[in-house]
Amino acid sequence: MSLNQYTTRVRRKPQVILFSILKWALFIIVPTAITFFIVCRVDTHMRIYFRQWLSPPAPAVIEPLIHDGTCFKHLSSDYQQGQGLHHYNFIPGHRLQDDTCFGFASTVRPSPQIPSHDTIFHTRFDKNHFGPTELATVKSFLATQNSTTTRLVVWADSTQESLLASPYWQHIESNPRIAVQVVATAKEKQQQQQQLELMPLLALAQYGGVWFEPSAFFVRELTPLLELDWIAQGDCFSSVEGNPFSQTGMLHFRQDSPYLCEMLAEAKALQKDQKKVELPMLYYRIYQRVLRNGFKPWAIVPWCYTAPSQCKHSNSLQSPFARGEEVNRRWLDSVFAYYWRDPAPDEPSGDIYEYLEAKYDL
Template sequence: MRPRTGSIRLPLYKDGPKLRERDVSPDSPTYRSSRPHQLRTRRSRWRAWLQTYYRTSLLPRDIKGVLKRLLIVALVGLFYFYWYWEIHMEIFVYSRSWISREVLTVEPLSGCFDPRRISSRYNATRAFGPKRHEVQAGLPMRMGLDCYDFAATVQPSEADRAWDGEGSEGYGKTNYHAYWRADLVPFGERQEWMIKSFFATQDLSRSVLILWSNGDLRSNPFISSWLSRFPQSFQLRIVNVDALSSGTALEQSPLIHQKDSKAWVDGDLVRLLVIWAFGGVWVDMDSLLTRDLRPLLEHEFFTQWDCYDKPYTPFNGALMHFEQHSPYLCEAFNIIASSPPPRHGSVDWGTLLYTKLWRRLVAGGIPPFKILPFCFSDGRSCRLDNRLPDPFVKDPKGGRWPLRGPAMTGPGGLGMEAGGALDRTLQKVFSVHLHNQWEKSFPRDGWVDRLLLRAYDRQLGLRA
């Protein structure tokens, strides 16, 4: 037998159809040239499947056309919605353990209402005596102008005009307190407007404004002119928390030196300390007073944060009033002293503190302080159709306010002109709280400029 010559190629695949498909090497040009044909075959199969699916399904065949139409409809719908509506959402996240520990837990009162502990400087007869005005409606008053109309029911009386003032330092006058951190933002024209609003709206024969600060403001040009013009009704004082806290649960406590970059923590504490020491009204510097506060002063009060239900932040201290050495404030200081330090940049010594105080009072059988409805000082915080317009943007086209509602019409016009609905409403409330926003300015000829700022200047003789 003759021996074989050359190499023998061993089969790599089993016999059958697959052997015929792979007997060409994958590295060969023949195999690579066949790939486009295979891909075209697969695309043809996929196209045939889609055609069969469209014929047997309920979906339209021209899906691109349908998607285009849906997109156009969606864009038109969004434009229509944006034109007629605004979306405002507030989402807060609270730790359940924090709620249980700091809100739901009600500790007993510390005894500040014990007759033996009430200070002789506290006028309990006036604080708990008969009242002439009702300042709590018992309803959230979200609809229409209900809240503003309720504010109009609180009108001055002869008894209000005979109010004998409060506080040993007021010399028979009611003290109005405000606070400015001179190390954060220079005192300028925006801050001066609160001072102007005070002198233009309050009875200066029975009122004195005390501007507290952590620095000397006497040389500031926006302040010095008012000191010289109203020397009997305007004072500057430096905050000394150690002296102000004397005789309270916070005396010599390291807590009283807390500060933050927003002046929230220290500002909330200064509010309570100065009213405790001297009695009177607190007004935040980012407020514009609109009428005399005297009809409110028979009550000790905080204000409602807004017209919505905020179970953990229902109160606001931007406008508040308490008598000198009020036991309400005494209890507040005891809550601060027995609670964890405030979180940085928080309202722990503001609305959270007031909430704790209110719950402890009612649990202890003590009539709580009053709560002024939101619109008395914060008409910016309610529904989009009845809140006060944004003070930092130009008036809307047409100058309409409120945004809708035939029941809101009245004499003088339905709008933002002088004598119109907005002007009449501003004469019903007591203050407009601007919520900081110090970097913004009031637009020229905007509603704040026309209806408030110019009115202050005319009242003070600064313009014709």
């Protein structure tokens, strides 16, 4: 045997050993991984950050209240540092990222000893379409909210005439608790767009009450939530970080709310400078500003009260239009409303929808 042949065999031996190790590793790892994913469900909500030495946190900026704090200078007698007096406690003292959110929500119930106040609910249907899903939304309001103290105002502009001509609208147009408010939109397209951007704030500044996005079903009476000004949390993950008002589906403010005053003043200042107003960012900015200037900010309604599907799969409800999973009716009956984000079908159906349909005759 030559020296070259011996050297080649010696070199090949480590390669053979390495190949055997990799082969057996694959035989072990692949079946183990397959078994793991068959047996277990993984919820991942990973975030990636730069190290602080690469991206140090910016110092907090204390913005002054707009117009030298005019909105907070003449508060009505039942406000204290901006926050209204109240009887109900619907905000827990810890973050709710598990099923305790539904448990706490179930304890918040109307009390016959506390009188209800007249409240106007507001919404605006974005399309020239009012079909069975939109009808179910309105009927869920009529079925669940106090019939003597609440009414609904549907905001529309001159381009939505076909909405009011819908045969589904005719089912409810004669109901005395429903009114249509036609918006006198500006002639210029830019000013018209600015009006529509601020529609929730403008409607609440004119009448006060609750603004809700039309992609929502009401599940039970909101009376215990109507003493304080609040914006509903968009999902459970913002309990830890991020903007809690991102993709919110519901907010409540009194007509004379100092927070509403501050937000509208800031929004109009942004529009004057030709800057786009993004309402979730505006809400969060004013919330921080109010807090850093020594006033109590408005309340944040926990995610499951109005958006019960926006958390981990293991501790949230499915889409109202989904089928196949067992509905946790105890959780569903504890929430106040169900705001969804997935597209609604033309003909609504699904386990949760049909449960609510049977319960409230939607």
